[in-house]
Amino acid sequence: MRAIVTTRNGDVDVLKVETRPDPVPGKGEVLVRVKAAGLNFADILARQGLYPDGPPKPCVMGYEVSGIVEAAGDGVDRSWSGQSVVALTRFGGQAELIAVPLTQIFEKPEQLTFEQGAAIPVNYLTAWALLVTMGGLKKDEAVLIHNAGGGVGLAALDIAKHIGAMTYGTASVSKHEFLKAxxxxxxxxxxGQDWLPVLMQLTGNRGVELVIDPLGGSSWKQSYRALRTTGRMGVFGMSTASASGIRGKLRALKALAQTPRFHPLALMNRNRGVFGLNLGHMWDEGEKVVSWTGEIVRGIHEGWIKPHVDRAFPFDQITDAHRYIEARKNIGKVVLVP
Ligand SMILES: NC(=O)c1ccc[n+]([C@@H]2O[C@H](COP(=O)([O-])OP(=O)(O)OC[C@H]3O[C@@H](n4cnc5c(N)ncnc54)[C@H](OP(=O)(O)O)[C@@H]3O)[C@@H](O)[C@H]2O)c1
Incomplete structure (x- = not known):
């Protein structure tokens, strides 16, 4: 099979399409013929050498795929064969074939294309955990979604609208029209400006009940200031560090140095909460992930979850796909097709 290999840390030229042995499904696994694989910001950071959760290089990245079950391993009902599925994959998804435990797959809703299917797991599970599970967002509360035009941002917007919250989002100006629509x-x-005074003016100086912030560093300090009483801030990334080579290392160090500390007594006296989320550290909590997935699939059937695929790049154009995300050109999801 062909697979996208991150051969070492570096710029996009370290990405290669190589031939690897076909995987064989083990006990409790199915073999999926990949139709589309999600490309995530984590894949970019991993290539840059800034993603500690990534596998050792050379490696095949890929946290999510959609495709068709081609074979079933021992202990798996043969009726899975031929079914269209979506899967969470602990790497290896950016390949023509992948063996996945049955516990990590669900049937692809018929109304979604394979490309839309591959846009579901990482973005929507992350947004669900941030807004619903940990953020406890309620109707009529205000939420600030940073990078609202990204994959997680758009997913969060779908969920926040369904809850009935007032939504505020930061994004490059070129994305505003799409986001309003x-x-x-x-x-x-x-x-192009300091966003905090703008948000405070829009909220009558009260701030918001929930902020979700994947930027890291000094942004977390600002986001905390944007909280209204009983407000919560969910942190889940460090996009500000993104860059290849020494520049990335320096940016990561700067972000770490600017990371604020939150004292429990201050949180108590200000009626605020701070929490963190890393979906990649949830592999031992399969039941929770399955239950969130059930809610997301319900949202797809009811029509309030609408995955938006910006572009699908063939495997051979993997360098263009990475560049596209690094240049902030994407609105919503970028997927890779074999
Ligand atoms: N902890 C978790 O479990 C988890 C799960 C998924 C994602 N994440 C994190 O969430 C963040 C967003 O992920 P995503 O999948 O939504 O990404 P995405 O679709 O690629 O969107 C990211 C958006 O972030 C903005 N951005 C800010 N700094 C950037 C930079 N240095 N380079 C490129 N874009 C930058 C851009 O929007 P503007 O043009 O508006 O600036 C871009 O469109 C990443 O930090 C990712 O690592 C964390």
Whole structure:
């Protein structure tokens, strides 16, 4: 089979399409013929050498795929063969074939294309955990979604709209029109100006009940300031560090140095909460993930979850796909097709 290999840390030229042996499904696994694989920000950071959770290189990245079950391992009902599925994969998804435990797959809803199917797991599970499970977002509360035009951002917007929250989102100005059409109440430019005074003005100086912040460093300090009483801040990434080579290392160090510390007594006295989420550290909590997936699939059937695929790149154009995300060109999901 062909697979996308990150051969070592570096710029996009370290990405190669190589031939690897076909995987064989083990006990409790199915073999999926991949139709589309999600490309995530984590894959970019891993290539840059800034993603500690990644496998040792050379490696095949890929946290999610959609495709057709081609074979079933021992202990798996043969009726799975031929079914269209979506799967969470602990790496290896950016390949023509992958063996996945049955516990990590679900049937692809018929109304989704394979490309849309591959846009579901990482973005929507992350957004669900941030907004619903940990963020406890309620109707009529206000939420600030940073990088609202990204994959997780758009997923969060779908969920926040369904809850009935007032939505604020930061994004590059070129993405504002799209976001408003998707239902974002207030789009804020955060690259050409200081976004905090704008948000405070929009909220009558009260701030918001929930902020989700994947930027890291000094952004977490600002986001904390944006909280209204009983407000919660969910942190889940460090996009500000993204860059290849020494520049990335320096940016990561700067972000770490600027990371604020939150004292429990201050949180108590200000009626605020801070929490973190790393979906990649949830592999031992399969039951929770399955239950969130059930809610997301319900949302697809009811029509309030609408995965948006910006572009599908063939495997051979993997360098263009990485560059596209690094240049912030994507609105929503980028997928790879074999
Ligand atoms: N902890 C978890 O479990 C988890 C799970 C999924 C994702 N994440 C994190 O969440 C963040 C967003 O992921 P995503 O899948 O939504 O990514 P995405 O679809 O690629 O979108 C990311 C958006 O972030 C903005 N951005 C900010 N700094 C950037 C930079 N240095 N380079 C490129 N874009 C930058 C861009 O929007 P603008 O043009 O508006 O600036 C971009 O569109 C990443 O930090 C990722 O690692 C964490």
């Amino acid at each position: 998707r239902g974002l109440d207030h789009a804020i430019d955060y690259r």
